Amino acid sequence: MLFFGVGSFAHAELTIDVTKDIESGGIPIAIASFGGGAPENIAGIIASDLQRTGKIAPQPAGSRADYAVTGQAQPGGARGYIVQFQLAGAQGAPLLNLSFDVAPNQLRPVAHKISDLIYEKLTGEKGLAGTRIAYIASGGGSWYLVVADADGQNPRVILRSSQPLMSPAWSPDGGKLAYVSFEGRRPQIIVQDVYSGARRVVSAAPGINGAPSWSPNGQRLAFTLSKDGNPEIYALDLATQSPVRLTSGSSIDTEPVWLPDGSIVFTSDRGGSPQLYRIGPGGGAAQRLTFEGDYNARPTVSPDGRYIAMVHRRGGRFHIAVLDLQTRQFRVLTSGGLDESPSFAPNGKMIIYSNGQRLTAVSLDGRIKQDFVLRGNGRDPVWAPYGR
Amino acid sequence: MQHFTRHLIAAAAFALVAGCASTGETTGEQQTTAPQDSVTEQGITAQPGQDAYSYPYGQAPIQQDTYDTSGGAVAGGQTGGEQPPGQATTGGGAVAADRIVYFGFDSSEIPSEGQAVISANARTLTGNARIITQLEGHTDERGSREYNIALGERRANSVRQAMIATGVSPQQIRVVSFGEERPAAAGQSEQSYALNRRVEIVY
Numbered sequence: 001m002l003f004f005g006v007g008s009f010a011h012a013e014l015t016i017d018v019t020k021d022i023e024s025g026g027i028p029i030a031i032a033s034f035g036g037g038a039p040e041n042i043a044g045i046i047a048s049d050l051q052r053t054g055k056i057a058p059q060p061a062g063s064r065a066d067y068a069v070t071g072q073a074q075p076g077g078a079r080g081y082i083v084q085f086q087l088a089g090a091q092g093a094p095l096l097n098l099s100f101d102v103a104p105n106q107l108r109p110v111a112h113k114i115s116d117l118i119y120e121k122l123t124g125e126k127g128l129a130g131t132r133i134a135y136i137a138s139g140g141g142s143w144y145l146v147v148a149d150a151d152g153q154n155p156r157v158i159l160r161s162s163q164p165l166m167s168p169a170w171s172p173d174g175g176k177l178a179y180v181s182f183e184g185r186r187p188q189i190i191v192q193d194v195y196s197g198a199r200r201v202v203s204a205a206p207g208i209n210g211a212p213s214w215s216p217n218g219q220r221l222a223f224t225l226s227k228d229g230n231p232e233i234y235a236l237d238l239a240t241q242s243p244v245r246l247t248s249g250s251s252i253d254t255e256p257v258w259l260p261d262g263s264i265v266f267t268s269d270r271g272g273s274p275q276l277y278r279i280g281p282g283g284g285a286a287q288r289l290t291f292e293g294d295y296n297a298r299p300t301v302s303p304d305g306r307y308i309a310m311v312h313r314r315g316g317r318f319h320i321a322v323l324d325l326q327t328r329q330f331r332v333l334t335s336g337g338l339d340e341s342p343s344f345a346p347n348g349k350m351i352i353y354s355n356g357q358r359l360t361a362v363s364l365d366g367r368i369k370q371d372f373v374l375r376g377n378g379r380d381p382v383w384a385p386y387g388r
Numbered sequence: 389m390q391h392f393t394r395h396l397i398a399a400a401a402f403a404l405v406a407g408c409a410s411t412g413e414t415t416g417e418q419q420t421t422a423p424q425d426s427v428t429e430q431g432i433t434a435q436p437g438q439d440a441y442s443y444p445y446g447q448a449p450i451q452q453d454t455y456d457t458s459g460g461a462v463a464g465g466q467t468g469g470e471q472p473p474g475q476a477t478t479g480g481g482a483v484a485a486d487r488i489v490y491f492g493f494d495s496s497e498i499p500s501e502g503q504a505v506i507s508a509n510a511r512t513l514t515g516n517a518r519i520i521t522q523l524e525g526h527t528d529e530r531g532s533r534e535y536n537i538a539l540g541e542r543r544a545n546s547v548r549q550a551m552i553a554t555g556v557s558p559q560q561i562r563v564v565s566f567g568e569e570r571p572a573a574a575g576q577s578e579q580s581y582a583l584n585r586r587v588e589i590v591y
Contacts, residue, residue: 147445156443156445156446156447157443158442158443158444158445159440159441159442159443160440160441160443161439161440161441162439162440163439163440164566164569164570165440166533166534166567166569167533167534181439181440182566182569183439183440184439185522185564186564187537187564187565192442193444194444194445195444195445195446196444197442197443197444197445197447198442199442207541207563208537208538208541208565210534210537210538211534211537224534224537224538226538226541230542231538231541252535252538252539252542254534254535254537254538255532255534255535267532267534267535274532274535295531297531297532297535298532298533298534298535311531311532313531318530318531338529338530338576340531340532340533341532341533356529356576379533380533
């Protein structure tokens with residue numbers, strides 16, 4: 001646990017005024033500077049986090065707003081700082097009133113935590129400010145696997161290599177990343193413990209070792225191997241290390257991802273162009289899922305299993321599109337270019353992707369856009385799960 | 389299956405070595421280029437300990453001068469000094485033009501110029517059975533990265549088939565695809581894309 005809460009939630013009824021949702025720039029909320037002299041601008045981090053959601057509109061203190069945030073962060077407590085904050089409604093009734101005892105290096109995480117508490121209180125959705133992303137950066141003959149805060153700040157390189165790195169995938173508990181590394185000038189799939197740095201090679205077959213994806217329970221990895229002549233989907237039980245082949249044929253089958261029920265969605269050009277297909281947990285007959293255009297690839301599944309986001313080509317440009325498995329509605333979310341590598345946020349509301357150079361995110365309805373502040377380039381982004 | 393398991397064990401030992409080698413390393417140190425092109429009959433000789441360094445989350449230093457790559461995915465670096473202006477390699481080292489086969493958009497068919505390149509290299513290989521070549525397939529940057537890995541392999545396999553057809557032993561050929569990860573030319577022009585859709589014949 002990153003923080004220690006000593007406060008209590010106030011039990012106030014809350015009604016969201018839907019007319020003040022994103023059409024009008026979001027729910028107005030006045031945020032005052034936190035007194036107490038902490039080395040982080042906590043109010044600033046909260047305002048930035050809430051602004052990024054697209055659903056809340058932070059205002060300077062004293063503005064006419066529906067809600068107000070006030071707080072302090074001062075030295076004290078067992079860990080170094082006591083951070084206290086209050087969220088109040090228009091009539092001044094306290095909706096949240098909490099304090100945290102944190103170490104100095106936890107002031108930023110606690111600010112994100114406060115942002116998420118406010119966001120959840122006002123929207124009823126789980127927030128993303130306290131989550132993390134991973135991505136690949138490169139330059140100067142090196143490739144980097146980076147883990148950063150959900151806003152792109154606080155990047156930490158957890159792997160540097162002189163050969164390409166690609167396709168990172170978070171384990172469901174958020175403690176490990178599977179990825180493809182070309183170290184030794186050949187591809188292999190590696191699982192790295194994010195916290196200890198320990199690495200384990202899980203596949204180094206001849207040919208392609210690509211596109212790792214964790215099963216929902218974290219016990220299996222699906223990936224692509226071409227050791228039998230052309231790319232096929234395999235599933236590996238991580239405990240027994242025995243890979244089971246799930247597809248066959250002379251086409252390209254790659255980019256597997258798991259649905260919550262254990263079935264697998266993947267890209268295949270068996271019909272002449274890359275499209276998405278679905279097979280059962282043990283393989284078998286494939287059901288085609290996409291029919292719009294001649295290029296739909298790199299599926300990613302929403303946490304609830306309802307939506308599949310993908311790379312979609314239209315008019316020579318690559319876009320992020322989403323398919324609703326319930327209604328079969330297909331929607332293009334981005335204006336397009338070189339968009340690739342979509343990944344759902346753990347609350348299912350946002351999709352992070354790369355435009356080839358930089359990371360950006362779009363909401364599932366296409367209306368909210370977020371940018372990520374990176375020091376360098378970024379691609380292959382993956383949003384971490386909420387975790388433990 | 390037995391073959392596959394043996395690979396896994398070898399790879400696991402390799403990871404252990406890489407892990408040990410990472411102790412005490414920092415990102416500040418200039419990386420040596422990968423031991424590319426060193427090929428033996430046992431396969432590619434890798435010195436993986438020099439290739440990758442892992443760090444626990446939160447303990448890895450970030451060096452701005454190597455990390456700031458806002459100029460693009462291809463940030464120059466270790467160019468061979470013989471690139472035309474405006475082109476930068478990704479540090480893989482320059483491969484001579486007579487060892488590169490280029491491909492059309494979305495295609496793994498070998499054009500006639502490529503046939504000549506393949507024939508010339510095939511003569512060298514059939515003349516010396518001890519030479520092992522690695523065919524490295526590449527794509528342009530458009531589309532999905534992993535799908536491009538598959539397309540790059542398809543291109544490399546086209547070259548492999550053509551070489552075998554001219555008498556090269558399959559035992560002399562290895563195939564690897566880098567997809568769009570190692571572009572030869574930077575930029576989003578059709579010209580760059582054409583230079584990046586290629587198979588490099590490495591030996």
